[in-house]
Amino acid sequence: MIVAEQKPFEEIAKMVEIFDKVLILGCNECVTVCLSGGEKEVGVLATSLRLYRKQGDRPITTVEETLVRQCEWEYLDEIEKLVEDVDCIISMACGVGVQFVAERFPDKWVIPALDTKCAGGAVEHGLWEERCGMCGECILHKTGGVCPVARCSKRILNGPCGGSQNGKCEVKDVDCIWDQIYKRMMALGRMDQLMEIELEKDWSKARDGGPRKMSREEVMIGE
Amino acid sequence: MSENKSRLQTLFEQGEFVVTGEIGPPKSASGAGIREHAKHLSGYCDATNLTDNQTAIVRLSSIASGVHVLQAGGEPIVQMTCRDRNRIAIQSDLLGAYSLGIKNLLCLSGDHQSFGNHPTSANVFDVDSLQLIRMVKRMRDEKVFACGEEIKKDEPRFFIGAVANPFADPFEVRVYRMEKKINAGAQFFQTQIIFDLERFDRFMELARERGLHERSYIMAGVMPVKSAKVAGYMKKFVSGMAVPDDMIERLKKAEDQQAEAVEICVEQIKYLKNVKGVKGVHIMAVGWEEIVPTIVEKAGLLPRPQVPGLAQVAG
Numbered sequence: 001m002i003v004a005e006q007k008p009f010e011e012i013a014k015m016v017e018i019f020d021k022v023l024i025l026g027c028n029e030c031v032t033v034c035l036s037g038g039e040k041e042v043g044v045l046a047t048s049l050r051l052y053r054k055q056g057d058r059p060i061t062t063v064e065e066t067l068v069r070q071c072e073w074e075y076l077d078e079i080e081k082l083v084e085d086v087d088c089i090i091s092m093a094c095g096v097g098v099q100f101v102a103e104r105f106p107d108k109w110v111i112p113a114l115d116t117k118c119a120g121g122a123v124e125h126g127l128w129e130e131r132c133g134m135c136g137e138c139i140l141h142k143t144g145g146v147c148p149v150a151r152c153s154k155r156i157l158n159g160p161c162g163g164s165q166n167g168k169c170e171v172k173d174v175d176c177i178w179d180q181i182y183k184r185m186m187a188l189g190r191m192d193q194l195m196e197i198e199l200e201k202d203w204s205k206a207r208d209g210g211p212r213k214m215s216r217e218e219v220m221i222g223e
Numbered sequence: 224m225s226e227n228k229s230r231l232q233t234l235f236e237q238g239e240f241v242v243t244g245e246i247g248p249p250k251s252a253s254g255a256g257i258r259e260h261a262k263h264l265s266g267y268c269d270a271t272n273l274t275d276n277q278t279a280i281v282r283l284s285s286i287a288s289g290v291h292v293l294q295a296g297g298e299p300i301v302q303m304t305c306r307d308r309n310r311i312a313i314q315s316d317l318l319g320a321y322s323l324g325i326k327n328l329l330c331l332s333g334d335h336q337s338f339g340n341h342p343t344s345a346n347v348f349d350v351d352s353l354q355l356i357r358m359v360k361r362m363r364d365e366k367v368f369a370c371g372e373e374i375k376k377d378e379p380r381f382f383i384g385a386v387a388n389p390f391a392d393p394f395e396v397r398v399y400r401m402e403k404k405i406n407a408g409a410q411f412f413q414t415q416i417i418f419d420l421e422r423f424d425r426f427m428e429l430a431r432e433r434g435l436h437e438r439s440y441i442m443a444g445v446m447p448v449k450s451a452k453v454a455g456y457m458k459k460f461v462s463g464m465a466v467p468d469d470m471i472e473r474l475k476k477a478e479d480q481q482a483e484a485v486e487i488c489v490e491q492i493k494y495l496k497n498v499k500g501v502k503g504v505h506i507m508a509v510g511w512e513e514i515v516p517t518i519v520e521k522a523g524l525l526p527r528p529q530v531p532g533l534a535q536v537a538g
Contacts, residue, residue, distance in 0.1 A: 153335050154306070154346065158353035158403060160396065161332040162388030162415060171335050182396050195399060197407055200310065200354050200369060 001030040001121060002094045003128045004037060004114040012045070012090065013052055015111045019060070019087040022049070024113075025079070025101065026066030027093035034128055037092030037114050039066040045092065045113065070097030076104040083108060118150075136205030136212060142193065144184035149201075151177035157198040229326035230298045230530050231270040232382040235411065235440045239528045240496060241503030243300065243413070243442060244268035244515050246292070248283035254291035257283070260512050261295035267519040268506070269527055270298040270327060272413070276307065277509075279339025286320045293324050300384060301325050304333025309349035310358065310369045317359065321379035329384040329413065330355045352385065353407050359383050360408025385409035387441075389426035390419065390465040398429040401439075411440040413505040419465045420494055427498050436500025443495040446507045447488040447514055451475040485518055492522040 006012075016022055024042050032038030046062035053060040063086055067075040070093035083089065088109040091098040095116040102110040118130035133150030139157075140147060149155050153171040160178030163170025167179045185194050203209065234241050244267070246260045257273075264271055273288035289299035301320055308316065317328070332352045336344050350358065350369075358369045359381050366374045385404040389397055401412065417423045423443070430436055448454045448466075451474035458466035470487060477483030492504050504524075508515050519525060 153337075154332055154348045154351070156332060156348065156351040158351050158400075160391070160393075160400075161352070162386060162391045163332075163335070164391045164393075166392055171337050176392075179393055182393055191399075195403060195406075197353055197357060197403060200350050200358075203349065 001033055001119070002096070002116060003034050003118050003120045003130070004031050004094045004116045005034075006036045006041065006045075006092075006114055007112070009045075009048055009052075012111070012113050013049060016049070016060070016088060016090065017058075019109075020058075021061040021063070021086045023063045023065060023079070023082055023086040023089045024049075025070065025089055025091050025093070026064075027070045027091075027097050028066055028068050029071075029093075031093055031097075031114060032066075034122070037094075039064075042066055042092055045090070071100050073100070073104060076100060134206070135201070135203070136209070137202060139198075139201075142198065143181045144188060144190065146177055146181045146184060148177055148181065151175075157201060227326075227380050229270075229382045231300065231327050232410070233530045234269055234528060235502060237528065237530075239269075239503075240524070241270075241440070241442065242268050242519055242524050242527065243270045243272060243503065243505045244512070245272040245274065245505070245507045245509055246288065246512065247274050247277060247509045248285065248288040250280065250282050252283065254283065254288065254294075257288050257291040258295040261292045261297040263512065264515055265295075265297060266527060267516045267525070269503075270300050272300045272302055272329060272505070272507075274509075275302040275304045275331070275333065276339070277302075278334050279306065279336040279341065281340060286316060286323070286325065289320065289325045290323050298327070299325055300327040300329050302329045302331060303355065304331050305348050305350055305352060305355055306333030306336060306346050309347050313350070313355065314358070314362070314368055317362065317379050317381070321381065322377075326380070326382055327384060328359060328381040329386065330359065330409070331386050353403060356383060356385055356404055356407040356409050364408075382410060383408050384411045384413060386415065387412045388415035389417070389423050390415055394422075394426075395429070397426060398433060398435070401430060402433055402435055405435060405438050409439060411442065411502075413442045414444040416444045416446040416464060416507055417491065417495065418467050418470055420491065422465065423495070424498065427500050431500050436502075440502040441500055442503040442505045443498070443501050444505045444507060445488055445491050445495070447484045447511060447518060448474065449484050449511055450480045481514075485514060485521065488518050489521045492518070492524070496522075 024046050026039050026042035027037050042064050046064050049060055069075050083105050090111045090113050091101045092113045098112045119132040120128050120130040123129050130150050135149045153169050153174055160176055164176040164179055167176055169176045185191055244264045246257055249256050271292055273285040275285040276282050285301045289301040292299040330352050336346050361367050362378055363380045366378045387401045451471050454466050454471045474480050474483055495501050506515055
């Protein structure tokens with residue numbers, strides 16, 4: 001899932017200071033699961049904004065709505081009427097959702113309420129961690145199912161570097177993922193595989209190659 | 224082509240116990256200090272490392288620093304990290320460095336930028352240190368760029384170095400990684416600063432078991448630690464370094480901590496010189512370069528050897 005975190009309230013309030021009627025739009029997918037942009041968070045943000053603006057003598061009207069997904073046109077169609085009536089839209093989705101909203105409603109000002117952080121998951125209640133670096137060419141079969149691209153601070157493919165100590169990275173509060181990769185490969189009897197030099201990665205398949213696309217011709221609907 | 228060999232490589236091949244030093248380039252646009260240090264180390268060190276923006280702090284470039292060392296009559300070992308350049312910039316800089324007379328290259332990952340004075344910068348890590356070593360070797364031996372395209376003439380012919388940290392974890396993996404670096408093309412190693420001699424012994428034992436001491440020149444890294452305060456600081460803040468408490472205690476108790484620091488370093492060098500498979504010592508006295516001649520002398524490493532056909536140069 002995509003993990004995102006709400007921006008500080010003051011920043012959001014600042015971004016909408018010139019608007020008097022806003023649509024606060026939640027998303028029922030990833031950001032609901034990571035407790036940052038679902039129906040509940042929409043409600044809290046709306047209440048906070050109204051209170052804050054009332055104190056500042058410039059009341060704001062909030063409209064609340066949460067979609068199944070913001071990253072799909074058909075769900076965005078549902079809010080066409082709501083959108084007409086507001087000055088701006090605060091999207092509480094990830095960066096994908098924000099852009100779909102902006103593209104679907106080109107004459108509306110759209111504001112992101114979240115900072116999109118990573119592709120990851122909850123490792124325990126209240127703690128989400130990055131797992132995938134979205135490099136475009138998965139190598140998890142070579143590293144025991146543990147990703148160095150996303151989880152090594154230096155995305156080293158032939159690790160661990162000299163900064164690994166007691167399972168910790170030289171970078172503060174980061175686990176050394178190569179420590180985990182080695183332990184796992186050793187336990188699985190696959191050390192030989194790690195002795196092979198992993199060659200330079202083809203980063204053109206990652207973001208370095210420019211924005212990426214994926215297509216499935218068999219499901220495309222011809223004009 | 225032996226005439227292309229670096230002085231450093233020649234000394235190793237002659238079976239000399241090699242001594243190298245290290246100069247941390249300044250945070251300014253003057254090479255005067257580097258040249259001064261290089262002259263100061265002349266006759267005491269066979270070659271000198273020039274660090275590449277160490278601890279991710281912006282400094283005069285390691286290649287330019289290497290040229291200053293050359294101008295001062297010294298033998299530079301230029302450090303190259305993977306943190307700040309992609310494979311295009313690295314190869315370009317390698318061509319440039321070699322064209323300016325640099326012949327020794329030390330390949331490293333590089334400290335993470337979060338340690339330095341630009342923690343909000345992007346990091347590159349397009350290639351890692353293993354891939355960098357292999358790239359430099361292929362440029363030299365196969366005359367190709369990383370992409371496979373032929374280098375039609377004047378390929379860079381570096382003597383390739385790498386680092387090994389016997390004090391990082393997991394312990395066993397350190398020797399495997401060293402072997403991997405040799406397989407990639409590393410010809411000599413400089414280790415992380417050694418304080419824990421016992422652990423280093425175990426490391427070398429594993430390295431010898433795998434024959435790594437016969438496939439590469441291993442230099443033991445040492446550092447004179449000026450005071451108990453500095454030792455305590457290093458223990459706390461420098462990553463990948465094991466500073467034993469008894470060394471800190473010994474410094475603390477000493478009447479003259481600097482003299483004691485020299486004494487400790489000399490003892491370590493004498494010990495390391497006798498560890499089977501250790502072919503030299505790398506003295507990292509960053510910030511205290513002026514003490515290096517004293518240490519080299521007291522450790523009984525003088526006079527430094529000559530290379531036939533080459534003028535007496537050092538630094």
